[in-house]
Amino acid sequence: MKSDTPSVIFTWDGVRRGARMCMPLAFASFFGGLGFGILAGDTGLSLAQAMGMSALVFAGASQMVAMDVWTFPPAVLGLAIAAFAINIRHVVMGAALRPWLRGLPLLRSHAALLMMTDANWAQAMAVRRKGELDAAILVGSGLVMWLGWVSGTGVGQAAGNLIADPKTFGVDMIVPAFFALTLPSLWPGVRHLHPWVVAAAVAVVVHALLPHGTWHVVAGGLVGAAVGGLSRE
Amino acid sequence: MSEDALVWLSILAMAVATWVTRISGFWLMGLVPEGGFVRRALNHLPGALVVSILAPIVIDGGWAAAVAIAVAVAILRAGITAIFALFGALAAVALIRLVV
Numbered sequence: 145m146k147s148d149t150p151s152v153i154f155t156w157d158g159v160r161r162g163a164r165m166c167m168p169l170a171f172a173s174f175f176g177g178l179g180f181g182i183l184a185g186d187t188g189l190s191l192a193q194a195m196g197m198s199a200l201v202f203a204g205a206s207q208m209v210a211m212d213v214w215t216f217p218p219a220v221l222g223l224a225i226a227a228f229a230i231n232i233r234h235v236v237m238g239a240a241l242r243p244w245l246r247g248l249p250l251l252r253s254h255a256a257l258l259m260m261t262d263a264n265w266a267q268a269m270a271v272r273r274k275g276e277l278d279a280a281i282l283v284g285s286g287l288v289m290w291l292g293w294v295s296g297t298g299v300g301q302a303a304g305n306l307i308a309d310p311k312t313f314g315v316d317m318i319v320p321a322f323f324a325l326t327l328p329s330l331w332p333g334v335r336h337l338h339p340w341v342v343a344a345a346v347a348v349v350v351h352a353l354l355p356h357g358t359w360h361v362v363a364g365g366l367v368g369a370a371v372g373g374l375s376r377e
Numbered sequence: 378m379s380e381d382a383l384v385w386l387s388i389l390a391m392a393v394a395t396w397v398t399r400i401s402g403f404w405l406m407g408l409v410p411e412g413g414f415v416r417r418a419l420n421h422l423p424g425a426l427v428v429s430i431l432a433p434i435v436i437d438g439g440w441a442a443a444v445a446i447a448v449a450v451a452i453l454r455a456g457i458t459a460i461f462a463l464f465g466a467l468a469a470v471a472l473i474r475l476v477v
Contacts, residue, residue: 201391221390235398240422240426242403242407262430317441344428347428348432368425372417
């Protein structure tokens with residue numbers, strides 16, 4: 145199915161199915177939040193502040209980096225700019241969602257956009273390829289991940305270093321493994337693989353030049369998509 | 378302003394900056410005329426983005442990331458559901474870390 149099909153629905157059933165689909169991600173999100181909570185406690189953030197940041201920002205990498213550069217009193221503008229630079233990949237992800245969400249009332253499309261994270265976005269794009277119409281799956285999947293993230297943050301901040309290193313259980317690999325699971329349904333076929341090759345090459349080079357932020361995702365995604373756009377179908 | 382208030386202000390500023398990134402792509406895309414090129418490019422965008430996220434992780438993350446990705450895709454290709462593919466990948470990484 146082409147991704148420019150105009151039809152879209154938005155139902156409670158979609159919320160439920162999205163939540164069910166992303167249960168393993170909610171689990172990953174909890175452990176990610178645990179890691180952030182420990183870090184936030186070490187940095188000196190209170191329980192309310194750590195959980196408040198997770199609830200409002202809801203973007204792991206940018207929160208981890210903020211803890212890395214945090215000072216008391218904090219540099220408000222610098223932290224906001226750093227968060228923007230790290231989350232800049234969301235801009236391109238949101239662009240890819242437009243053909244799907246365009247037909248929805250603003251409140252609904254924006255509920256889906258605000259619950260968008262890397263993992264549930266990738267999942268949504270993958271099921272969309274298989275014919276999914278219900279954009280509310282983004283809300284359901286985002287919601288369970290949000291719950292995991294915020295509760296994990298709370299436990300991590302409160303329990304601190306009592307917790308063993310989650311890396312022992314391979315939890316740090318859950319996100320790369322999850323992304324890999326979306327690859328088969330996004331697979332364009334061997335004859336149309338050049339956008340992927342170009343995207344990977346551009347991403348690696350840009351990541352080496354600009355390791356801070358996610359400019360490599362923006363650059364690789366846009367250049368790869370442009371190469372795909374230029375080629376014949 | 379008290380230090381506590383500045384902490385909350387920073388959290389709010391980070392949140393607003395992140396909300397802007399989540400919403401603006403949808404709107405920016407509305408300014409672009411959707412011709413054949415844009416439609417084809419949008420079709421390729423999700424795959425290109427996922428590959429761009431994964432490529433540096435594999436290079437920086439070394440064997441653990443490569444093993445996790447390979448095991449996950451292999452289990453999925455064998456027709457087993459995604460949840461088991463995910464936990465299979467984590468188990469493989471944990472097992473190798475235990476041994477190495």
